[in-house]
Amino acid sequence: MNNAINMTIHNFGAGPSVLPKEVFEEASRAIIDFNNTGLSILEIGHRTTLFQPVMDEARALVKELMNLNDDHEVLFLHGGATTQFMQVPMNLLNDTELAAYTDTGAWASKAIKEAKLFGHVEIAGSAKETNYTTIPKELSVSPTAAYLHITTNETIAGTQWKNIPYDCGVPLVADMSSDILSRVLDFNKFDIIYAGAQKNMGAAGVNLVVVNKNILGKVTRSIPSILDYRNHIKEGSMMNTPPVFAVYVVMLTLRWLKNLGGVAAIEKINNAKAELFYSTLDSLPIFRGVVAKEDRSYMNGVFVIDDAGLEKEFLDLCKQEGMIGVKGHRSVGGFRISMYNALQYESVVAVTDLMKEFAKKNA
């Protein structure tokens, strides 16, 4: 993107975050005139023949890109991933039962807190003792647990599960908000996958939920209609007014991903970006990565400079060079470079060049 004075802007923000330029262009056209109808996408009814194909295509693209079997239903829901912290246990966990959770950071901790409102929680693995700079390697999951919950990418800590515990022996639930569709996984081995769209697949305002329908209907509590996954499956994500524009932006982003070659193709690009970023980080002693090497996130690179003055200087330099969203999360400090699907390789080249220049100047 270019700003008013025509400087190239690189957006490393953690979310909402960069999307493909084509998506911005097409979405903005649709606000004025959607598919040559003379109507804005913002004013069309969700049950019309104008919007239904958008919802259908978005769901079909998720199925195709994730290679999902017919047991897995694709839903687009409101409320952000934070609502799923509550909706998952409400639909899967009886109050006398146990659910296994992994504690890998700020996001996992929030999921755990909500689950405790609905049943018992056991911590199957924790990274608390390393201050969330690692991913637990040995898990202990009770065979009676209703499910195991993992956060595949901890957006704030900058860690990512490389070995998914597919064989944990109980249904597997994952918060994939910050690495959804960024790498090839065996998506059919998950019973629930949820993700807020605003990091890797669209605009804020909609949640992707993939659910294996066979795990539903086992809790005894009454579930409010709008929170019962079965109702959303039955109604095709149209139980009430869906976030029409946000679903449209997801559909455009998924089309872009498909045209690029799908998840395997974007994974290659994401690997190249992360390898360039981390090899640069490791070659410059002035910067220090905070995450254990084998657990580093390929989406969110978290690092520091052990000198507050220089840290501020580097942040100012980034700003001056049009690099946006580089400041680390307030709970961690330092810097965070988010490298989501739509972030171009050239942006990682730009920031790593700046890191090299900065290191040289301050050697």
Ligand SMILES: *Cc1c(COP(=O)(O)O)cnc(C)c1O
């Ligand atoms: C951003 C994020 C969330 C929260 O998403 P909302 O849509 O703001 O509710 C949850 N989990 C992870 C891993 C995230 O990165």
